[in-house]
Amino acid sequence: MAAARGVFAGPIKRLLPRGSFTQTRSWCSHGSVSDKKEVRLNRLEGDDNGIVEVLMCRERARNSLGHVFVGQMRDLVSSLQHDSAVRVLVFRSLIPGVFCAGADLKERAQMSNAEAELFVHGLRSLMNDIAALPMPTIAAVDGFALGGGLELALACDLRTAAHCAQMGLIETTRGLLPGAGGSQRLPRTVGFAVAKELIFTGRRVGGEQAVNLGLVNRSVPQNQTGDAAHREALSLAREILPQAPIAVRMAKVAMNRGAEVDISSGMAIEGMCYARLIPTRDRQEGMAAFIEKRPPRYTGE
Structure with missing residues (x-):
């Protein structure tokens, strides 16, 4: 790893x-x-x-x-x-x-x-x-x-x-x-x-x-x-284009890197990518938009 x-x-x-x-x-x-x-x-x-x-x-x-x-x-x-x-x-x-x-x-x-x-x-x-x-x-x-x-x-x-x-x-x-x-x-x-x-x-x-x-x-x-x-x-x-840009990029990393290793290692890579998204403002915006029933406004932060 x-x-x-x-x-x-x-x-x-x-x-x-x-x-x-x-x-x-x-x-x-x-x-x-x-x-x-x-x-x-x-x-x-x-x-x-x-x-x-x-x-x-x-x-x-x-x-x-x-x-x-x-x-x-x-x-x-x-x-x-x-x-x-x-x-x-x-x-x-x-x-x-x-x-x-x-x-x-x-x-x-x-x-x-x-x-x-x-x-x-x-x-x-x-x-x-x-x-x-x-x-x-x-x-x-x-x-x-x-x-x-x-x-x-x-x-x-x-x-x-x-x-x-x-x-x-x-x-x-x-x-x-x-x-x-x-x-x-x-x-x-x-x-x-x-x-x-x-x-x-x-x-x-x-x-x-x-x-x-x-x-x-x-x-x-x-x-x-x-x-x-x-x-x-x-x-x-x-x-x-409208989706959270950091999330899209991390999803690409998770899939590309995960395809190169066994499933257990792939799960670890997914977890690392997910952890990178937790502190982002875009994740907070996604949750807020869902609760407020409005389209999210992602800024890539």
Whole structure:
């Protein structure tokens, strides 16, 4: 349990909204190449304050995981580790018909064996960092999520998908195996027998089948604007947003850490997380709101 204790080191920070901004989506198709980024943040405002989007837009390469894309994503994820203003994080693509096409095979072909191994090690580390983010994360899969693209979605807590989305760990069709966490996260998501079948065959599944397998939480018909999964992800984020933010984060810690240990140790982790919530003002507010029969007003304190 020594490792588990490290999770709770340090004081609870206030989760109050800080200064926010709204990025327009025109950056994906306008401006010079030099002033565009392949990965950016969009902080929603008004009633959606606290929901933040990770916008992916590597147009010519369908959000494939190249050096620049991965580097920018790593920097962005690092900046969010201690951002208490973010209550829910949504990963979405601005490229029509694709979430993330996986590895950049053109870049990979120029690497030596040692360079390729080092790069994949970095990808695995990035997915671990995404999985370790303290706030709930949602992947909005509007289109293809293949190989590393599906591994990115699997690193998120929740997933929404359009019916027409195509998802698969297709590495065995390229002489490889999933190397950025897919061989570990897919079995934990859909069960070992189903995961083995999908990985051994390299099969792709659509959004409707994915929800039946438990690969995604929600699947919806695609709309005319091609962002049905994103809209559903926002709907899900808006259900999470009103809840006590420290409680949500501690619930994530309890489930993630508990899944790594035996049930007895998991119960101890749950108890430690619960104890962290007892002195919070949000817990007191939750009790007061219940007694007074009104909606709670959580501040993250």
